[in-house]
Amino acid sequence: QVQLQQWGAGLLKPSETLSLTCAVYGGSFSGYFWTWIRQPPGKGLEWIGEINHGGSANYSPSLKSRVTMSADMSKKQVSLKLNSVTAADTAVYYCARSEGATKRDYYMDVWGKGTTVTVSS
Amino acid sequence: QSVLTQAPSASGTPGQRVTISCFGSSSNIRSNTVNWYQQVPGTAPKLLIYSDNQRPSGVPDRFSGSKSGTSASLAISGLQSEDEADYYCAVWDDSLNGRVFGGGTMLTVL
Numbered sequence: 001q002v003q004l005q006q007w008g009a010g011l012l013k014p015s016e017t018l019s020l021t022c023a024v025y026g027g028s029f030s031g032y033f034w035t036w037i038r039q040p041p042g043k044g045l046e047w048i049g050e051i052n053h054g055g056s057a058n059y060s061p062s063l064k065s066r067v068t069m070s071a072d073m074s075k076k077q078v079s080l081k082l083n084s085v086t087a088a089d090t091a092v093y094y095c096a097r098s099e100g101a102t103k104r105d106y107y108m109d110v111w112g113k114g115t116t117v118t119v120s121s
Numbered sequence: 122q123s124v125l126t127q128a129p130s131a132s133g134t135p136g137q138r139v140t141i142s143c144f145g146s147s148s149n150i151r152s153n154t155v156n157w158y159q160q161v162p163g164t165a166p167k168l169l170i171y172s173d174n175q176r177p178s179g180v181p182d183r184f185s186g187s188k189s190g191t192s193a194s195l196a197i198s199g200l201q202s203e204d205e206a207d208y209y210c211a212v213w214d215d216s217l218n219g220r221v222f223g224g225g226t227m228l229t230v231l
Contacts, residue, residue, distance in 0.1 A: 047220040107156040107171035
């Protein structure tokens, strides 16, 4: 039973860098893409991007200039960094496992519980 | 404002069949496979339908997905109180070169 455990700082000031980590337990790390999604309070889901074990990544065009994802196969962990945060980046951040034949087919079949990140001065 | 359009709300009574629609375009729904997620408030989303109409193991066959042209639909038959949740469609968009979600439909079981 694959489980994703995620953690990171929950309270940031404007202009700081958001940093989250997601660890994979009970399953394979390679052969999948690992996706980050966020959900602002009371709003819908927003795709941030995805990365595989080799470091190949796809980022949301709207966040690409501020996002960096990395993967550590030895630890079975992926990380998300989002710099220059503002109040608009306040959200619950989820990591999820993505599976599919190509990136156009990916679906997220295992999700972490989410990490609440608040940006406030 | 999402490139995928969903009605913000839907409702039904126990036992009824309800359909939730997702409207897109030729660069997303027409070209790529659609997935549906169920999110009970306060919890993480759960995969409900993938590849337009496939159910993951453990998802009841009361849930079904379909697609035609630039729109996709999620049907729930034999509605139950536990189906009360938010439902999101998601698909890759070739023009945006990224994955997009619909705005979500909040389903109320009356």
